[in-house]
Amino acid sequence: MRTISTILSTTVFLFAIPVFCSAQNIHYKKIDNGIIVYPINNNSSIGKQIKLNVISDKIIHAVITSADDFSLEPSLMVIPVKSKPEYTVSEAGDYIQLKTHALIAKVNITTGQIQYQDINGKNILEEKQNASRLFKAVSNDGEASYQIEQIFNSPEEEAIYGLGQHQDDMMNYKGKQVLLLQNNTDVAIPFLLSNKNYGILWDNYSITKVGDIRDYQPLSSLGLFSKEGERGWLTASYSNKKTGEIVVKRAESDIDYSFLSDMKKFPDSFKMADGIVKWEGKISSGYSGLQHFNVKYAGYIKIWINGEMLVDKWRQAWNPGSAVVETEMLKDKKYDLKIEWIPDGNESYLSIKCLTPIPQADKNQYAFSSESGNEINYYFVSGANADEVISGYRTLTGKAVLMPKWAMGFWQSRERYKTQEELLGVVKEFRDRKIPLDNIVLDWQYWKPDSWGTHEFDKSRFPDADGMIKTLHDTYHTRLMISVWPKFYTGNSNYELMNKNGFLYKRNIADGRKDWLGYQSTFYDAFNPEARTMFWNLMNKTLYKKGIDAWWMDATEPDIHSNLPIWERKQNMTPTYLGSGTKYFNAFPLQNSKGVYEGQRKENPNDRVFILTRSAYGGLQRYAAATWSGDIASRWEDMKSQISAGINFSLSGLPYWTMDIGGFSVERRYEKPNEKDLAEWRELNTRWYQFGAFVPLFRGHGQFPYREIYNIAPENHPAYKSILYYNKLRYRLMPYIYSLAGASYQKDYTIMRGLVMDYAADPKVNNIADEYMFGPSLLINPVYKYGVTTRKVYLPEGNGWYDLYTGKYTKGGQMITANAPYNQMPIYVKDGSIIPYGPEIQYTDEKPADPITLYVYGGKDGTFTLYEDEGLNYNYEKGAFATIQFSYNEVSKSLTISERKGAYKGMVKDRTFNIVFINPKKPKPLNFNQKPDKTIQYNGEQTITKFK
Structure with missing residues (x-):
């Protein structure tokens, strides 16, 4: 038992008022807006101190530390909430009870378990009793930290949503694993929404697993049998796809070609660009139940188990896709397995990992597990419905500021408009054809080839950028959004200026890596407030002062160099201004948007800021930033996965989401299509435009073939007619749509609504x-x-x-x-x-x-x-x-x-x-x-x- 003198000597709090339960025992003390509880069993699975702050009648902030003091680091995600809610504190039996007008939070004095109840004492959420937490001391780049874990009980009928945007075509994440790791097409937002009308905002920036937090295992964790029946491996056949000749046949127990560094694992004699690989044999599991397979892929991948095709997908090599598939298996029963993979080009990726069924004892729970944090830190947010819970999230992280009204119209984009003449020609064609349009987007490489980061137009292709912008505004009544990356090529003046001030991540330079255009580059440190200011000043000087209307903030994961292992990605952004890349990994897009938003509002307090960013984090909505779903593929299954991706993003509390209508990465069969493929391409785009007209932001974009309506089909074609119809219907609906945007600010409304919100x-x-x-x-x-x-x-x-x-x-x-x-x-x-x-x-x-x-x-x-x-x-x-x-x-x-x-x-x-x-x-x-x-x-x- 800790004595009074020990407690007071090891803990410092403003407004702390000790509460004496007896001469010998102190179980808690009052602090400003809450209490601190001292569990009797204060070990690494409980924590030494538990702080509960009352943010509002319906929001409780829980912080559990294994140290003697609580961290004083301010949150990047949560803003100060000015409130003085009324509450009472009492002690009854094994519990300290904190009670507001709407909630009861109870802490078990012995075990430290927290229960959240409604005002009538009915459980809403409770932490798992005993061994529900974990603090494991770690060191990241010399920085003391903890790997942390928190487990919550979850009744069988509970459904959980939110957690950002993911591409696994899943809606309800109960019983699944969600990896919060910023990546092109995957967005990490640590806010979970339950159909039980509560949310958990997990205040941590490191890579985090949510739900079933067990590690995915290599394929070799299953029983493997070759094509001939030998135990321990699958039969892998590497062939020339044109001749069918097998180049290499070998035993393989794992399929893990995930990153650039894994390319050396392939047979030397195998030419990937001309090849096809098959793995054949049988698999078995030591457990009966639902087996999960996590597939990372580039190229064409098909997987059959017992003759049932579970995967049939494609993705371009430079941006692998992912899929999670499930299948029921019986303990020790052998199932036929066949995998067929056609790589995409000279570098391509494939990995298959698995999770055995969730143990019975762990089925009715979910957990958060983060790589790095000072303490367990989360907010419990309750409400009468999902709208109230999301309103609570925005109380904590900021209002969703209103986008300019024109952002609700149609935006035309492509990768990329190469000249001033080309861009103006597209807008003129829209106006001549009377196709509604509000915004044209200028993607990357408007600069000289070796001048990434200068933000300066290449005058050989954009000879009069000022005149181009004026023509867009005055003649065509069209806005211009422009691509800006947090990236700088070595040798240009902006690089030298940022470097001189210590504002750049330097590891990518030290390692001598070149990007896919052949130049050395790195990103600036968006966690440094002075670096953010300088970054905006550079944008302002060369772009905003010309009349640019909006910002496309690309690669904000940050994608300093694509397809590196995660440990190298963290290394590439270490150290940040605030600490290690491990600790702050997921928060870069939030800080990057913060600098642009604050910079523009200071430069011009009148005009609304508008940012489109490829990644997001909790609180992004306060910086006038929308998110798109990244470089997805132009496939039917990718279109389908955008539906749940957009819904769950919206259920994460951020109201503005969009996607590349038609998909970004295009199969080669569509580049010079035959009649059959052209028909499918047109139908795919027609269906995608129908869908895209009814998401918060309406935007066409992608690689060749061009996505302008008249490039998809001639005007007498049903594809053209349908796309135009839904474009015009979107504009007819503008009073409705802009009212939804207004409600998103005024009433914390959500535009794209999962059915659980209203039903x-x-x-x-x-x-x-x-x-x-x-x-x-x-x-x-x-x-x-x-x-x-x-x-x-x-x-x-x-x-x-x-x-x-x-x-x-x-x-x-x-x-x-x-x-x-x-x-x-x-x-x-x-x-x-x-x-x-x-x-x-x-x-x-x-x-x-x-x-x-x-x-x-x-x-x-x-x-x-x-x-x-x-x-x-x-x-x-x-x-x-x-x-x-x-x-x-x-x-x-x-x-x-x-x-x-x-x-x-x-x-x-x-x-x-x-x-x-x-x-x-x-x-x-x-x-x-x-x-x-x-x-x-x-x-x-x-x-x-x-x-x-």
Whole structure:
């Protein structure tokens, strides 16, 4: 038992007030906004001290340390929260209890276990009892730290979401492993959201495993049998894919060609660019149950187990993909295994690792395990629903500042526009064809070949960048987003300036590595505040002062050199200004965006910042940054995986997400396609554009073939017609979409909504990975299979649903087969919806949203709030915005348009609302030329309209 003198001599706290439970025992003491508990069994699986801070009635901050003092390091992710919530502290039996108006947090005095309960004492979440934590002392680059682990109990029916953006086509992560490791196409955000209406924000920046945290094992951990039946290996055959001749045949027990350094493992006589590899034999497991296989791949990969194809994928060599697949196996039973791999070029990657079934004792739990941290540090966030939980996340990490309104329109991009003439020509073609457009994106290499990091245009290809930008703005009413990497080539003046001030990571230079263009380079240290300031000043001097509108912050994982082992990636960014690369690995994109956001707002306090970044971290939303899903492939399965990737990203608390419509990396069969491949390419892009029109940000991008609508298909082709239709529909929906953006700031709303957000009471939605709500009204169902004209759609319980196009009504709580002709994606509207459509426009600020056509869907009461502001500046932060609430009452069949609240410069004071009323017995199509049921002239005063 620790004495009073020991406790007071080893712990220093401001506002600490000891609480004497008896003359001999102190179990806790009060501090400002909380308590510190001293567990009796204070070992490495419990911790010496447990601090609980009350952030709000619904948010508790838990910090557990194995040291004598708590760390004083400020969080990069969490901002200070000014609050003085009321709470009480009491001791009863084995527990110290902290109670707010909404929560109870209880700490077991002996074991240190924490339980979180509602105000009635019902458990919401509890840490696992006994051995639920781990502190393992480690040293990273001479820095003292701990590997840390925290386990939580999880009831069987619980589903967990969030945790960033991942490409494994999974929605519910219960029973799975999620690796929080920044990588091209994978985004690490340490916020977990439960269908039990709570969240965990894990305040740690190192590489972290969540869920089933066991290490994936090599393939040799399974029983392996060769093609001939010998135990211990598979039969690997390396062949020439043209002749079929086997070059090398050998025994292999592991398939692990994960990184550049693994290329030497291949047979010397095998020419990868001309080759094909097959592994054949049988596998067995020592356990019955669901086996998980983690596949990292580049090139074409197919895997069969017992004749069932589990993997059929492709990815370009320089950016390997990943897949997690499952299969049931019986203990000691042998299963046929066949793997067929066609590498992509002279360097290609493949690894297959496995996890045996979760032990029975560990099934109803999940854990966080991080490589480096001073202490276990997390926030428990509760709410009545998922929206309240996400609001709690933003209370901790910052408001989602509003993007400029034009960012909600369509952006055209490609890899890459090589000249000024080419870029302007594309925008002119859009305007001539009357294809709506707001933003053109200039990707990398607008600089001279040896001048990466100068941010200067190559005058031989962009002779008048200032004039180009002026033409975009004044003639074509189009914004320009430009690519800026945190990367510098050696030898140029910006490199020398950053280097002279000690602002660069130097290991990549010391190792003499060259990038894929043949030059030496490195990245700047975004953790250094002075380096961030200098980085922005360089951007400002050569780009922002020219009139650049927005920033494409690429490779912010940081991808200093692609396809290196993780230990080398950490080494390449060590030391950071704050500490080792191991400790701060995942937080680079947050700090990089912070510097650009703060720099631009200081330079120009009026115009809204807009950043697109390839990676993200908790809190990124406060820096006006959106994230795209990286360099994904142009394949149907990759399109499908974007659905769950985008939903889970949004469930992680960040509302702005997008993707490369059509995929970035393209199979060679599409570059010079035959008739069959061209037909598939056009259909793939058509389906992807249909999907892309209903994510928070609408953006086409990719490698050749070019992604402009007129390069995909001629204007008389159904692909062209469908893409144009959904582009125009997106712009018609701008009053709806911008209102969702406004709500994301004003009310912490989420635009792209997993079904669990609105239908948590319907257990059938927990695992649905291919449907989502776009705002409160639209159920989006992308079509991700080639040649199909129907798809299965689950209509959630609790609402009736209208077909968007026909107005036909269908009851909820059932699976239906929805029509999905080539030119149309199934979209359903929930009853009680009120959807505002604006006039047809070519860009977002072409004209005011007047008249507005209100589609009112009867069958249930409903509301919608129209949000409007100036669209380009930060006056909304000062209250310069207006809202109009629409309310439909089913009993009285009436629509109330409430008195307008608020005002802003340029507001439309007198406007027209054309109202189309639809009910289950009176279907109406989506047709903006049809005669409205009512027309209301609105001057800001309340008006009530009744329907027959």
